[in-house]
Amino acid sequence: MKDRILPFRQIEWWVVTFLFVSIILSNVVTTRTFNLDFDQSMVYFAKIFIPLIFLASFYFFHMKIFPNFLQDGKKSKLIIYSILTFFGSFISIGAFSVGANFTSDFLMPFYFNSLAIYAGYGAIIYILNQILLTDINKDLQPYNILRFVLIYIFLVIFLFQFQRIAGQVVLLTFAIFIPVILTLILYNFFLVYGLKKQGRKGEANAFYILLIFIIAGIFIFISIGKGDPEFLIPGIVIIVGIIAILFPISNFFFKKYDNYLGEINSLNIKVDRSTADLSFLRSQINPHFLFNALNTLYGNALHENAENTAEGIQKLGDMMRFMLHENNQDQIPVIREKEYLVNYVDLQNLRLKDQENVEIVFSHSEENCPGQIAPMLLIPFVENAFKHGISFQKKSWIKISLRCLDGSVHLDVNNSIHRSNEEDPERKSSGIGLENVKQRLNILYPEKHDLIVRENDLEYFVHLSIKL
Incomplete structure (x- = not known):
């Protein structure tokens, strides 16, 4: 990660795929398909096919059309295929949006907002490359971390303007739950597991207990402020999930990662020795x-x-x-x-x-x-x-x-x-x-x-x- 740029085009594709698959599955699970009238059926199919069309359009442009342009430099192909992709997705999404009463006409704000978000992301990445990639010998880890942060920020921005189709569950998952889980995993890696690996078990246990007390304190404060002890239940569930599920599973993968690095180091030593x-x-x-x-x-x-x-x-x-x-x-x-x-x-x-x-x-x-x-x-x-x-x-x-x-x-x-x-x-x-x-x-x-x-x-x- 320090000496090379990660394959962000593939990473962006997999992140967007995971997002739209999550939206589709959420819409399928949360909608009862029996006894739907015609209008409800149109809404149901629109919430499935609109994300599919967005995903297909993203794939054709992001993974095929634009990379081919970077290789052969043919602007005519870029313009023709981009126009075809635009009109194909615009007409298809417009038909489903009007049929489901998401909009009264084909000028769909969420569609053009999505294009603006994608164009803005591309422009910022271009500027970032011009600023940070001028020195080929520099440490590339800050650049890679910044690219991940930008991917997440634009993902959340897209979800906020797409929430009528994506739903509240997906928005909360990507905007709150996933960042919280990643933060807890990083906390464990650097302040609990990492310190134990260095032999500093006392400090590791102190940070572990500190985390539990912080989470318990937050929910106790909310419960007192709301005057309802039921707010303690989510806190207890979260603490049990951290102790019994999140930290043990993350520790398992941390150990696998350490073993993997150990094998690589052993192989490098053998190669140098040979x-x-x-x-x-x-x-x-x-x-x-x-x-x-x-x-x-x-x-x-x-x-x-x-x-x-x-x-x-x-x-x-x-x-x-x-x-x-x-x-x-x-x-x-x-x-x-x-x-x-x-x-x-x-x-x-x-x-x-x-x-x-x-x-x-x-x-x-x-x-x-x-x-x-x-x-x-x-x-x-x-x-x-x-x-x-x-x-x-x-x-x-x-x-x-x-x-x-x-x-x-x-x-x-x-x-x-x-x-x-x-x-x-x-x-x-x-x-x-x-x-x-x-x-x-x-x-x-x-x-x-x-x-x-x-x-x-x-x-x-x-x-x-x-x-x-």
Whole structure:
């Protein structure tokens, strides 16, 4: 309510609908339909159909004609449809008014008074917008509260000039009973329930007792002034209604509202925590892969007299560009993640291609992979395979399969296990990448990924499917 304007066009529509439905129901309930003569029947139907016509006219202009004009700016449509709505409602209401003897001719004061009230409300709202909505960064709560007050004021003004059709019951309900009930609810929220929620039960109980004494005092004073003890009965009814009905029901909804706010705050905290976790995880992953790549080039230079160093540096440059420019994005094309994975495996092949005991099989489709994916989700499983699956003395194998389908990515990694390889330059890597990617999968793709990990004494198998 502080940072945005409430949808007042819809609020005004629902308030007016509630008003006219109340008028119609009141007229239906308070009129005995049996043994009505012709004149009484005309009055009965007029009190039902006149509010219906007013409501329909309000809907067409307030919810359709004028909003469409604000969107397309076509004045001709606004004028034509407004004239049609005016004459349609004017003739219909006039026929019922004359038939029910509400007026002697078609120049109905209450009809034009209603139009004047609606036009006056619109003019005041326009002026209010020009005064209070010039600063987009200001607190909008006073504006929203003022709009509610204006809606109520013009509603009561309309009822006073429409009371011959609306009736005294509806007028008293909207002019007195509803404001009194809202005042009591606000009193309870701020001075009784609110203080109890703050742990100030003594003050809350004092305000609660004070309210009861004020109401009792008012009706005792009226009873003494009128000299009739029967005036105490409404006071007793009101006090019992407050104690047994109004305050318990309002407290129930206040608690529901507090629980709702608590859930929103919890969700906001979880979102902030998840965002912080993702940033932290990424900050861990970036140097992790960079150092692995440098170790690979170091081992390659020692074993091959620098014959393939140029190719290795080129691939490392592609990987570093990926980490610097794309790894910090929330989503990247799947093809870029695939290219990073291919470069990583190629660097490993440069280091291991002369090792007879090592078999590396990498199968992937050549066509482009469609869709978007969070970066650095696939490489940790492949990196883990090279970290634990390679031995220069024992038979080793790594088999990688990457399949890109429409709307999903599937990665299978199967490798031998050699955890005590002293000659492997990646043996001392930190190993945080695999745990981090599991956490990221749970945060970014809840219920949208399938991770299967199997392990025995000889080999390690990972299957990962992600719905993009």
